[in-house]
Amino acid sequence: MTDDFTARAAAWLAEHAPREPVTDLAEARRFQAALHDAGFAGITWPAEYGGQGLTETEQHAFDELAQQYQLPGKPFLIGLGMVGPTLLDLGTAEQKRRFLRPMLRGEEIWCQLFSEPGAGSDVAGLTTRARRDGDGWVLDGQKVWTSRAEYAEWGAVLARTDPGVPKHRGITMFVIDMRSPGVQVRPLRDMTGAIRFSEVFFDGVRLPADAVVGTAGGGWDAALRMLGHERITISDRRVPRDHPASHAALAALARARGIAGDRRVRRRLAEVYRAERLTELLAARLAQEARAGRPIGPRGSAGKLAAGRLARLSADAVPDIAGHDALAWDPGDAAGARLAAAVLDAPSARIAGGTDEIQRQIIGDRVLGLPREPSPDRDVPFSEPRA
Numbered sequence: 001m002t003d004d005f006t007a008r009a010a011a012w013l014a015e016h017a018p019r020e021p022v023t024d025l026a027e028a029r030r031f032q033a034a035l036h037d038a039g040f041a042g043i044t045w046p047a048e049y050g051g052q053g054l055t056e057t058e059q060h061a062f063d064e065l066a067q068q069y070q071l072p073g074k075p076f077l078i079g080l081g082m083v084g085p086t087l088l089d090l091g092t093a094e095q096k097r098r099f100l101r102p103m104l105r106g107e108e109i110w111c112q113l114f115s116e117p118g119a120g121s122d123v124a125g126l127t128t129r130a131r132r133d134g135d136g137w138v139l140d141g142q143k144v145w146t147s148r149a150e151y152a153e154w155g156a157v158l159a160r161t162d163p164g165v166p167k168h169r170g171i172t173m174f175v176i177d178m179r180s181p182g183v184q185v186r187p188l189r190d191m192t193g194a195i196r197f198s199e200v201f202f203d204g205v206r207l208p209a210d211a212v213v214g215t216a217g218g219g220w221d222a223a224l225r226m227l228g229h230e231r232i233t234i235s236d237r238r239v240p241r242d243h244p245a246s247h248a249a250l251a252a253l254a255r256a257r258g259i260a261g262d263r264r265v266r267r268r269l270a271e272v273y274r275a276e277r278l279t280e281l282l283a284a285r286l287a288q289e290a291r292a293g294r295p296i297g298p299r300g301s302a303g304k305l306a307a308g309r310l311a312r313l314s315a316d317a318v319p320d321i322a323g324h325d326a327l328a329w330d331p332g333d334a335a336g337a338r339l340a341a342a343v344l345d346a347p348s349a350r351i352a353g354g355t356d357e358i359q360r361q362i363i364g365d366r367v368l369g370l371p372r373e374p375s376p377d378r379d380v381p382f383s384e385p386r387a
Contacts (some may be wrong), residue, residue, distance in 0.1 A: 002057050002058060003062060004221050005054070005058045005061060005062075005102045006058075006061045006062075006065070007064050008039075008080075008244060009040055009061065009062050010065050010353055012038050013065055013066065013069055016031075016034060016038075017031075017068075017069035017070075017071060018031070018069060018071070018072065019064070019068075019069055019070055019159060020070055021070050021072075022070065022072035025075060027077050027313065028072035028074075028076075028106065029075075029106040029107070030106075030341055031071070031072055031106075032072070032073075032076055032105060032106025033105045033106050033107070033247045035071075035108075036050070036104045036105045037105075037210060039228055040052075041064055041080075041104045041105070041109050042084075042100070042104040043058050043062060043078075044056060044058075044059050044090075045084070045088065045104070046099065048087075049096045049097065049100040049101060050100050050103075050105070051100070051371075052106065055151070056288050056292055062088045062287070064243035075106070075148065075151070076103070076106055076109060076113055077148075077233065078106070078109075078110050078112050078147060078148055078152075079108070079109060079110035079154075080103065081229060081230070081232075081233030082094060082110075082112055082156075082226050082229045082230045082233055083103070083110045083112065083154075083156050083226070084099075084100060084103050084104075084110075084209025085225075085226075085229040086156070086213065086225050086226040086229060087099060087100060087213065087292075088100070089225050090213055090214040090219045090222055092210070094210065095175070095210070095213070095338065099154070099175070103117070103357065104153060108153045108154055109145060109151060109152045109153055109154075110147070110148070110152055110153075110154050110155060110156065111146050111148040111149045111152035111154075111155045111156075111178070112147070112155065112156050112226065112230070113143040113146055113149075113155045113156065113157035113158065113176070113200060114126075114223065115141070115144055115145045115146070116128060116141070116142060116143055116144060117144050117199075118326050121355055121357075121358045121369065123158070123223060123227075124168045124171065125167060126141075126158055126159070126160060126171065126218060127139075127141060127160060127355075127385050128140070128142065128143065128158070128159045128160065128202065129141055129155070129159060129160050129161075130159035130160070130161050130172060130207065131161070132161075133206070133342075134150060135208075135209040136207055136208050136209050136211075137159075137161075137174070137206070137207040137209075137211070138204055138205065138206055138207070139157070139159055139174070139176070139182075139204075139205040139206075139207055140201045140202055140203060140204060140205075141159065141197065141198045141201075142200065142201050142202070143157070143186075143198065143202075144197075144198075144199040144200075145188075145194060145197050145199075145352070146185075146197055146198050146199070146200050147352075148157045148197075149178065149185045149187075149197065149198040149200050150185055150187045150195065150198050150342060152175060152178050152180060153173070153177070153178055153179065154175060154176065155176045155178050155200075156174070156175060156213065156226065157173070157174050157175075157202075158171055158172075158173055158174045158219050158223055159172060159174060159219075160169070160382065161216060161217060161219075163381070163382045163383040164381050164382075164383055165217075165381055165382065166377075166379050166380060166381060166382065167274045167377065167378075168220045169217060169220065170217065170382055171212030171217070171219035171220050171223070172212060172215075172216045172217060172218070172219040173212070173213040173214060173218075173219040173222040173223060173226075174206060174207050174211040174213065175211050175213060176205065176211065180203040180205050180206065181204075181205070181206075182200040182201065182203040182206075182231055183201075183202060183205055184200070184203070184321070185198050185199075185200050186198055186201070188199075190345075190348070191344050192341045192344045192387065193341075194341075195235070200382050202382075211228055216345070220272045221349075224290060225252060227353075228296055228297060228298075228300045229300075230353050231300035231301055231303055231304040231353060231354070231359075232283070232286050232287055232290055232296060232300050232303060236257055241335065243342065243372050244335070244338045244339040244341075244342045245314040245315060245317070245318055245339070245342040245343070245346070246272075246276070246314070247269060247273045247276050250269060250272060250314070250317055250318070250321050251269055253321050253322060254269065254321050257321070257322075258346075259321065261297060263319055267314070267320075268317040268320050268321065269317065270319070271308075271313050272313055272314050272317050275306075275309060275310040275313050275314075276310060278306060279303075279306040279307055279309075279320075282302065282303050282306055283303050283306075283307070286299065286300060286302075286303050297366070298362045298363065298365075298367050299358075299364050299367060301354070301358075301359040301362040301367075302359075302363060304353055304354065304359050304366075305347050305356060305359045305363070308349045308350035308359075311345075311346040311347075311348075311349035311350065312346060312347075312350065313347075314329045314346065315342070315343045315346035315347075318339060318342070318343050319343075322339055324344045326339055326340060326343055327340065361373065
């Protein structure tokens with residue numbers, strides 16, 4: 001079975017997969033639909049919800065083949081890597097039937113609405129509020145750093161539904177139609193010049209009763225599941241071979257500049273290669289365990305931490321190899337611009353999805369069993385004043 005699948009996937013990718021980056025969203029959607037229709041999207045997801053119902057072995061075989069191409073998967077990353085697995089864990093049968101197949105085909109793009117300006121890394125400190133209104137809910141508040149929000153059709157949003165209990169217990173997760181009246185999306189530009197996330201405002205947004213994911217008041221457990229899937233997804237993204245700060249690209253640049261034999265450069269390249277391989281192997285192990293049904297839980301933070309460390313090491317190596325080209329370039333030099341953008345983008349890997357500090361705290365508390373840091377508001381109703 002696996003050999004037949006691999007041969008079929010190799011033939012299909014050779015004929016249809018792009019070898020250059022795809023920047024047009026409509027084209028990315030068309031490719032994702034074709035990928036699904038050919039039997040290569042949702043490989044391990046249940047067939048009844050649009051997946052292929054296959055095993056981790058087939059998924060791994062496809063991932064290996066896909067490394068040779070530029071599959072336009074970024075617009076669908078949050079849906080397929082975070083929201084979809086959470087709906088498979090906690091969603092109702094109707095939610096799975098309604099959302100998973102369109103998600104797999106790229107017909108509906110998703111975003112994740114967790115972070116808030118006043119909460120930072122303390123996700124449970126959120127103040128966006130959903131109040132009961134008949135059978136449904138009414139949502140008010142603000143989110144920030146929301147990737148894909150500028151073109152997402154749907155989102156998974158955390159809101160406080162009971163401020164009279166401690167902060168971790170009064171939260172509910174909802175699915176939200178981003179085209180609903182009262183939803184306002186304001187794109188934000190990062191220091192690379194790109195727009196990759198937004199701030200989102202909710203003003204009296206109506207949510208139906210069946211928008212709840214899991215149970216009302218059980219949003220923190222749903223959030224932990226989604227964050228676990230998120231950390232695996234972030235750490236499982238292999239460095240593309242043509243990424244300007246990958247080991248392969250940096251080694252080629254060092255050879256082109258005639259400095260590949262320099263002792264400092266060789267040490268830098270060795271550090272990047274080692275970090276790349278360790279990150280890939282750890283991510284592959286965690287992803288395989290997750291798809292096989294073994295809970296990853298807080299161990300996913302190790303993969304996220306490794307991915308952030310790799311980004312830092314790669315960015316640190318660039319000036320030693322590229323010199324001034326890492327800081328300034330001719331306006332017509334696309335390669336120089338990509339290299340500088342990769343350096344500027346690197347810090348985000350240590351922030352997005354939870355900062356390095358948060359990941360270390362999770363590992364210490366929940367993996368190593370170290371004493372927890374003081375949390376005086378853990379058992380205090382959220383509505384009570386705080387110092």
